[in-house]
Amino acid sequence: MVNKSLLLFLLFLTLPACTLSKRKDPNTAREIVDMLGNRVTVPKPLERVALFSGPTGQIALILRADKHLCAVTKTFKLSPLVREYFPHITALPSPRTVNGMINIEELVASRAQLLIAGKVDGELVQRKTSIPVAFFEDSLDEGPEAIIQEIRFYARIFRAEPRAEAYIRCMKTVETLISSRLKSLEESQRLRVYNGFSPSHLVTLGGDTFFSKNIERAGCINSASSIKTLGKREGLHSGLGEVSMEQVLAWNPDIIVVDTGNPEALKADPRWSSLKAVQAGRVYTIPSGFFVWNRPTAEAAALYPLWLAMTAYPEKFKDLSLPAILKEFYRTVFSVSLRDEQIGMILSGAYREKMMRNVP
Amino acid sequence: MNRRGRVQPLLLLLTLAVVLIALSIGKIPVSPEHWKEILLGRMDTSAPQWVALVQIRLPRILAALLIGAGLSASGTVFQGLFQNPLVSPHILGVASGSAFGAATFILLGASVPLIRIGAFLFGLLSVVMAYGLGRFHRRSPLLMLVLSGVIIGSLFSALTSFLKYIADPMERMPTIVFWLLGSLNNIGWQDLAYSAPSIVLPLFLLWLYRWRLNLFSLGEEDAKSLGENTELLKALVICCATSITASAVAISGVIGWIGLVIPHMARLLVGSDNRYALGVSMTLGALYLCLVDTLARSLSGMEIPIGILTAVIGAPTFALLLRRAFPGEGEP
Amino acid sequence: MSEPILEVGSLSFAYPKGSEILRDLSFRLSRGERLFVVGPNGGGKSTLLRLLAGLLVKRSGQILLEGREIREWSSPALARFLAFVPQFRSPTFPFTVLETVVMGRAPYLSRFRIPGEECYRLAEESLSRVGILHLRNRLCTELSGGEWQLVNIARALTQNPSVLLLDEPTAHLDMAYKERILELIAGMTKAGITLVVVSHSPDIPLRYRSLSLLLNRERVLGFGESESVLSETNLSLVFSTPVRRIKTLEPRPREFCVPEDKPSQDRS
Numbered sequence: 001m002v003n004k005s006l007l008l009f010l011l012f013l014t015l016p017a018c019t020l021s022k023r024k025d026p027n028t029a030r031e032i033v034d035m036l037g038n039r040v041t042v043p044k045p046l047e048r049v050a051l052f053s054g055p056t057g058q059i060a061l062i063l064r065a066d067k068h069l070c071a072v073t074k075t076f077k078l079s080p081l082v083r084e085y086f087p088h089i090t091a092l093p094s095p096r097t098v099n100g101m102i103n104i105e106e107l108v109a110s111r112a113q114l115l116i117a118g119k120v121d122g123e124l125v126q127r128k129t130s131i132p133v134a135f136f137e138d139s140l141d142e143g144p145e146a147i148i149q150e151i152r153f154y155a156r157i158f159r160a161e162p163r164a165e166a167y168i169r170c171m172k173t174v175e176t177l178i179s180s181r182l183k184s185l186e187e188s189q190r191l192r193v194y195n196g197f198s199p200s201h202l203v204t205l206g207g208d209t210f211f212s213k214n215i216e217r218a219g220c221i222n223s224a225s226s227i228k229t230l231g232k233r234e235g236l237h238s239g240l241g242e243v244s245m246e247q248v249l250a251w252n253p254d255i256i257v258v259d260t261g262n263p264e265a266l267k268a269d270p271r272w273s274s275l276k277a278v279q280a281g282r283v284y285t286i287p288s289g290f291f292v293w294n295r296p297t298a299e300a301a302a303l304y305p306l307w308l309a310m311t312a313y314p315e316k317f318k319d320l321s322l323p324a325i326l327k328e329f330y331r332t333v334f335s336v337s338l339r340d341e342q343i344g345m346i347l348s349g350a351y352r353e354k355m356m357r358n359v360p
Numbered sequence: 361m362n363r364r365g366r367v368q369p370l371l372l373l374l375t376l377a378v379v380l381i382a383l384s385i386g387k388i389p390v391s392p393e394h395w396k397e398i399l400l401g402r403m404d405t406s407a408p409q410w411v412a413l414v415q416i417r418l419p420r421i422l423a424a425l426l427i428g429a430g431l432s433a434s435g436t437v438f439q440g441l442f443q444n445p446l447v448s449p450h451i452l453g454v455a456s457g458s459a460f461g462a463a464t465f466i467l468l469g470a471s472v473p474l475i476r477i478g479a480f481l482f483g484l485l486s487v488v489m490a491y492g493l494g495r496f497h498r499r500s501p502l503l504m505l506v507l508s509g510v511i512i513g514s515l516f517s518a519l520t521s522f523l524k525y526i527a528d529p530m531e532r533m534p535t536i537v538f539w540l541l542g543s544l545n546n547i548g549w550q551d552l553a554y555s556a557p558s559i560v561l562p563l564f565l566l567w568l569y570r571w572r573l574n575l576f577s578l579g580e581e582d583a584k585s586l587g588e589n590t591e592l593l594k595a596l597v598i599c600c601a602t603s604i605t606a607s608a609v610a611i612s613g614v615i616g617w618i619g620l621v622i623p624h625m626a627r628l629l630v631g632s633d634n635r636y637a638l639g640v641s642m643t644l645g646a647l648y649l650c651l652v653d654t655l656a657r658s659l660s661g662m663e664i665p666i667g668i669l670t671a672v673i674g675a676p677t678f679a680l681l682l683r684r685a686f687p688g689e690g691e692p
Numbered sequence: 693m694s695e696p697i698l699e700v701g702s703l704s705f706a707y708p709k710g711s712e713i714l715r716d717l718s719f720r721l722s723r724g725e726r727l728f729v730v731g732p733n734g735g736g737k738s739t740l741l742r743l744l745a746g747l748l749v750k751r752s753g754q755i756l757l758e759g760r761e762i763r764e765w766s767s768p769a770l771a772r773f774l775a776f777v778p779q780f781r782s783p784t785f786p787f788t789v790l791e792t793v794v795m796g797r798a799p800y801l802s803r804f805r806i807p808g809e810e811c812y813r814l815a816e817e818s819l820s821r822v823g824i825l826h827l828r829n830r831l832c833t834e835l836s837g838g839e840w841q842l843v844n845i846a847r848a849l850t851q852n853p854s855v856l857l858l859d860e861p862t863a864h865l866d867m868a869y870k871e872r873i874l875e876l877i878a879g880m881t882k883a884g885i886t887l888v889v890v891s892h893s894p895d896i897p898l899r900y901r902s903l904s905l906l907l908n909r910e911r912v913l914g915f916g917e918s919e920s921v922l923s924e925t926n927l928s929l930v931f932s933t934p935v936r937r938i939k940t941l942e943p944r945p946r947e948f949c950v951p952e953d954k955p956s957q958d959r960s
Contacts, residue, residue, distance in 0.1 A: 054530065075528060098529040198535045199472050200546040202663070227661040240534055242663040244545055246416045249408055250387035259531070261471060271415045271548050274406040295530065356469055356528060443784045568804045575795055577785040581778065585745055586851070587771030587799035633791045635806060 032156045034134040035149065036119075041132055042157060043113045049157070050112035051076075052096045052121045053136065055291035059151050059298055061086055062167055062333055063160035071095055071110040080354045081290045085336045096121060104128050116157065140239045140296060141230055143213035144171065147301040167333050171302040174329075175217065178309045181316045182219040191312045194223035194253035194277070195286070195294065199260050201272075202242050205229055209239045210296045218308035223251040245271055252276055255312055256283045259292065259352065284311055288352035289330070303329065307347075322347070364630045371643040375425070378647055382421050382654040388412035415548065423547045423555075424653040425646040427608040428618060430559045432645025433566055434601035435619030436626065436638050440573050441597050442502055449605045449619035451506060452598070453513030457486025458609035460516040463523040463536045472546065475539075476554075476610045483606030486512050487598065502580065502594075542613035542667030544653050555607040562600035563642065570638040573597070577632070615667050617674025618645055624681045695759055696720040697886050698744070698855060703753035705736075705743060713739050715910035717753070721903070723854070726877075726887045728897035728918060731907040732931055737890040738779065740907070741857050744888065745776040757855075771799035774855035775848035780841060780864045783832040789843050790828040793818055796850030818846040822876060838869030845876065855886045862896070874899070894922050894949045898937075906930050922949070 029041050048070035051057045057076055060066055066086050074094040076082065083090050095106035099120045107115070108129055115125050115133045122133040134157060139146050148168055155164035193215050197203040205211035205222075206229030212222040229241030249271075256266070256277040263283035266272040277283055287293050287307055293300040306325065310317045323343045330338050338346075345351055384390060390409050397403040403410045434449035442451070450456070461482025465475040490512040494505035520540075527533040566573075572593065575583040583590050608615070626641040649666075652673065656664045698721040706712040713736040721727055729737045742748045744755060746762055755762040757773060765773070775796070783792075794807050794815040801807060807815075819825040822842045832840060841861065848856060861877070862870040878900060880887060891897065897904045897918040904918040908930050914921035927935040927949060934952040939945065 075530075078528075097525070098533075101525075198531070198538070199466070199470075199475065202545055203534065203538065206662075229662065242538055242543070242545065242665075243661065244387065244657040244663050246387045246412050246657070247661070249412055249416065252408065260469070269548065271411065274408065274411045274415075279406075292530075353469070356532065440785070445785075571806045572798070572803070574787070574791070575798060577787060578792070578795065579781070579784075581747055582776075584747055584767070585771065585776040585778075586795060587766075587768035589767060627786075631791075632785050632787045 032134065035137040035153050036135045038135060040114075040134045042134070043132075046113060046158070048111055048113045050095075050107060050110060050115045050117075050131070052102070052115060052117035052125075055079075055295045055297045056136075056150065057116075058082075058290050059154045060158070061290070062151070062298060063154055063158050063163045064335065065154070065158035065160060068158065070112050071107055073097070078355050079290050080351050081336075081342075085334070100124065107131070114157070116154070140209050143210055144175075144217070144301045146210070147171070147296065147298055151298060167298060167302075170329060170333055171298075174302050174306050178218065178305055182309065182313065185219050185313070185316075191220050191254040192223045192251065193218075193220045193255045193257060193308065193312070194248060194251060195257045196248065197240070197259045197294070198242075200242075201256075201258050201261070201266075202245060202248070203240050204243055205239050205294065206241055211239070211294060214301065214304045215308065218305040218312065220255070220308060220312055223248075223253040249275065254280075254282065255308075257286050257308075258283065259286050259294065259349065285349035286352075287347045288349050288355070289346045290334070291355075292349075292352045298333070299329075302333075364636050367629050368636070368639050368643060371640060371647065375643055375647040375650070378650050378654075379421055379425070382424075382650055383413065383417055385654055385658050386412055386417055387658075419549050419552050420544050420547050420653065420657075421650055423544055423552055423611065424650040426552075426556060426559050427544075427612055427615065428622075428645035428647070428649030429642035430563055430604040430608050430645075431615065431619040431649075432622040432626070432641040433563055433638060434604050436623040436634065436641040437566055437573055437597050437601055438619070439623055440576050440634060441594060442506060443577060443579065444506075445624065446620075447506070448616070449601055450513070450614075450616065452490045452509035452602065453486040453516060454483045454602055454605040455609055455614045455616070456513040456516035456520070457489075458483035458606055459540055459614060460486075460520045460523070462539050462610075462613075463520050463527075466535050466539065467523055467527055467532055473550075476551065480558075480606050480610040482516070483609055484602060486516055487602045487606075491598065538665065539613045540667075541665030542615040542670075543656070543663060543665055544612050545657070545663050547611055551611045555611050558603045558607040562603045566597070566600050567638060567642075569593070569596070570634045573634045573638070574632075613665075613667065615649070615670055617670045617678070618649060621674045621678050621681065622648060624678070628681070628684075696756075697723045697758060698888070699754070699756040699759075700744075701754040701756070703740075703743065703755065704751045705739060705748065706751060712910055714743075717907075717912060719905060719915045721886060721888070723886055724881060724884055726881055726889070726897075726900055726902040728902055728904045729888065729890045729907055730892070730894050730897060730904055730922065730930075733892065735908045735930075736910075737892075737907055738859050741776070741859050741888065741890055745774065745857055746770050747776070768799040771851060773853060774857060775851040775853035776857045777844050777848045777859065777861060779859045780837065783835075783840060786831040786833045788829050788831055789819070789824070789835070790815060792832055792843055793828075793847045793850055796847040799851060814852075815846075815850050818849040821849060822846040823872070838865050838872075841865060841869065841873065845873070853885065855888065856880060858887065858889045860890055860892065862891075862893075894927055894935075895947070898922060898947045898949070 027044065029043050031039050032042055034040050047068055049068050050071035051060055051069055052073055054073060054075065057073065060069060066089060069089065069092060071093050072089060073096045077090050077094055093106050093110050095103040102121060102124060107125065112131050115122065115131050116136060117125065117133055118136060118138045122135050125131055126133050136150060136153060151164045151167055155161045195204050195211070204224045206227040207222055207225030208228045208230045212225055215222045224243065227241060227243065229239055252275055254277055263285060266278045266283055272278050289299050291297055293304045303326070307322065310322050326343050326346065327338055330336050388408050390413060394409040398410060398413060431449055438447045438449055438451060439445050458479040461478040462475050465478035470478065490505065490509040493512065494501065494508035496504065524533055524536055527536060572588065575586055575588050580590050622645045623641050626637050626644050630636040630640050652669050653666055656666045656669055701718050703714055703717040704712065705714045729740060731737055739748065743750055757765065790812065794811055797807050797811040797814065816825060816828065819828055822845055824839060824842050824846065827839060832843065835843065861873050874896065877887060877889065902918045903916060904921045905915045906913040906921055906926055913926050913930050924935055924937055936950050936952050938948050938950055
């Protein structure tokens with residue numbers, strides 16, 4: 001009798017040891033460091049990853065890790081190009097709508113082995129489930145270095161370092177192209193760009209945001225650079241702020257970029273018609289690829305400066321064809337072959353409009 | 361009587377002063393030479409000073425005057441009609457209905473004029489619904505009307521929240537939220553042209569009836585016994601106030617606290633008789649909103665949503681007013 | 693006999709969801725008379741007054757004012773003919789006394805007219821008649837119950853009515869104000885105003901030469917000279933309790949109606 005209970009007791013003692021050794025087994029798990037510096041244990045093989053990001057999550061598509069996704073954010077599924085080229089994503093559950101609004105049960109039901117998320121969502125999931133969380137950094141004030149860090153972080157998770165480096169090379173190529181062409185540009189010759197979003201065209205991204213840096217990388221100046229728009233506001237995507245009509249008048253930008261409405265319509269509005277950008281016809285709609293290019297995404301980090309530079313200083317890029325460059329970019333980075341009319345739609349901002357209409 | 365009679369002219373002068381100050385404040389500096397050129401009609405209409413003054417500041421200031429006067433007047437007449445000093449023009453659900461209308465059209469990606477029309481129509485609709493719902497109980501019609509307004513208002517508020525929830529968080533939702541916070545930022549002459557008639561005409565009508573509105577303070581029955589057609593007057597007052605409020609919300613979003621606080625301040629100055637109180641209310645409201653809007657567009661680089669400013673100023677002011685009106689409550 | 697100023701014929705009324713309150717009620721009133729409507733609570737007295745004032749719509753029967761059906765009177769014309777002082781209710785809005793009383797001129801003013809000097813003069817006249825001219829700039833909300841009631845009566849007088857309807861004008865008031873109002877009422881008849889006064893206390897009609905209508909819902913227990921209608925028998929019937937009329941002779945002859953002590957009640 002005593003022997004049996006002793007045996008049981010010893011068995012009991014060894015159980016934790018068994019599970020411990022299971023964790024340390026390099027065949028079933030590995031450790032990575034996330035963007036906040038936490039050490040995260042990532043299971044092997046990694047087949048079911050939940051991704052709670054906005055458009056920045058397109059990095060997963062770049063890395064061809066889309067096959068390993070098991071749950072995404074609601075708006076991620078609404079992009080027309082995502083639906084066309086990564087159709088299986090549309091079939092995935094989408095437990096997250098916005099920051100902090102997560103259907104935990106749906107997430108757990110997706111049997112995610114790992115969650116990639118920002119601070120708010122990640123902490124929520126950590127409190128309520130046992131799913132390991134790898135945090136990315138939600139920074140809206142950093143430039144392309146942040147994107148590089150982010151893509152390397154994703155690459156660590158999905159073991160897709162080569163594709164990440166391919167993107168980084170692409171982005172650096174674009175940067176080099178721009179800076180070489182604009183080398184001779186004097187400070188006084190730099191054009192001022194005003195981005196006016198929303199139907200009133202009065203919502204913009206200020207000088208302390210990533211967007212300002214994107215504008216500067218295109219050899220331009222952000223008209224709103226004196227305005228600081230970072231900071232959380234209730235219900236708003238941080239980084240946006242509204243300016244007065246008169247402020248735009250005072251800035252009198254050389255170029256205006258809008259996201260909604262017809263650029264021609266500004267000519268008929270007496271408040272806008274006297275602006276030199278409107279009179280010169282230099283009002284453009286912001287392009288939208290997989291996602292609109294005014295978010296801190298990988299495609300925007302590379303393509304927005306290029307588009308803006310070629311739009312602002314066409315004489316310096318006369319020999320280049322933007323559509324051709326775009327085609328090449330999407331083929332190399334996303335491994336998708338876009339048709340000519342699709343490139344046209346990207347440049348006209350049509351995909352943004354289409355996405356807005358896809359209310360689930 | 362004499363003292364009361366002097367308040368309105370003084371306020372009008374003050375308003376004129378505020379308008380002139382507001383005209384000279386803005387991001388585009390306008391020098392005295394510019395002023396001279398403009399007044400002599402010699403300035404080029406595409407010059408930034410002209411555009412700033414005539415196309416941007418002037419319509420915005422006029423809108424502030426109209427909306428301020430309109431909301432204050434609506435608040436005054438509603439407080440008299442419902443015999444309740446805690447009532448605001450939004451009591452019948454106009455603001456909630458308008459918000460829902462605007463949110464719906466924003467979600468559909470409509471242009472600004474369409475959003476305004478949607479806001480106006482849904483504002484009217486919500487009052488019609490409240491009126492219809494309130495007619496069921498004959499015994500205390502005014503109370504039922506208020507309760508119906510609260511119900512319909514809550515319904516539309518809930519629906520608006522739902523729309524915010526399903527809206528795209530990067531674009532549509534911020535647009536809806538900005539709209540709800542209220543702003544006179546995007547107002548031009550065209551907006552004024554469309555909304556001025558539906559504010560000015562009802563205002564004028566209410567002003568004509570200013571003395572008769574006093575009768576409601578005696579209670580509906582007593583007003584009837586004085587020969588007044590209370591049903592007609594009630595409907596008229598509600599229609600006028602609703603048209604004013606719906607038009608105001610359509611072009612400026614939801615601006616609260618004006619319709620609630622300004623009538624009290626007017627009554628503090630000239631007493632409860634609407635002969636004086638209504639006019640003073642309108643002037644005070646116009647003056648106030650013009651002042652606050654000037655702050656909203658010049659305090660910082662960004663536009664401060666005006667609804668926030670009126671709340672920040674209005675709420676503590678109202679608390680002070682309540683203390684003055686009901687001093688030492690609870691003492692035997 | 694001259695044409696009655698007020699004639700009620702076979703009047704019946706019931707509230708929308710209730711049983712009949714008045715049935716087949718008929719009486720006439722000549723110009724300058726005083727009618728007191730006496731009866732228990734819920735007996736239909738206020739309802740009758742409201743019907744006469746045009747605030748309620750009768751179910752059947754006639755109400756003739758100066759020979760014309762009440763329905764044919766326009767609201768303003770009716771308000772120039774008769775004035776109604778309802779039961780005591782506290783004021784809600786801080787209007788001044790003068791502003792309140794001048795509202796009595798509303799039936800004489802066209803839709804958009806503002807009362808002018810003449811109207812305010814008439815209002816002040818009413819205030820003097822009632823004896824509260826000194827209160828004209830006070831806020832209603834700061835008045836005592838008695839003062840407010842006088843304001844309401846002044847407002848009614850400003851309507852320059854031929855008929856004055858008063859619903860329990862002395863309720864909630866102390867003895868001094870009670871007497872003041874009763875004196876006023878007496879004076880109005882002298883001025884030629886026809887009065888219809890609801891009173892739950894039968895003492896009051898007994899003070900004057902007056903007519904009384906003893907009313908308990910659809911039962912009319914008497915209409916005629918107060919002295920005879922308000923007999924001990926009738927009063928006991930209508931109030932469902934034995935009532936005695938007690939005379940006092942000092943300092944002036946007065947009569948009081950007093951519910952009789954029941955023999956079983958212990959008063960020790």
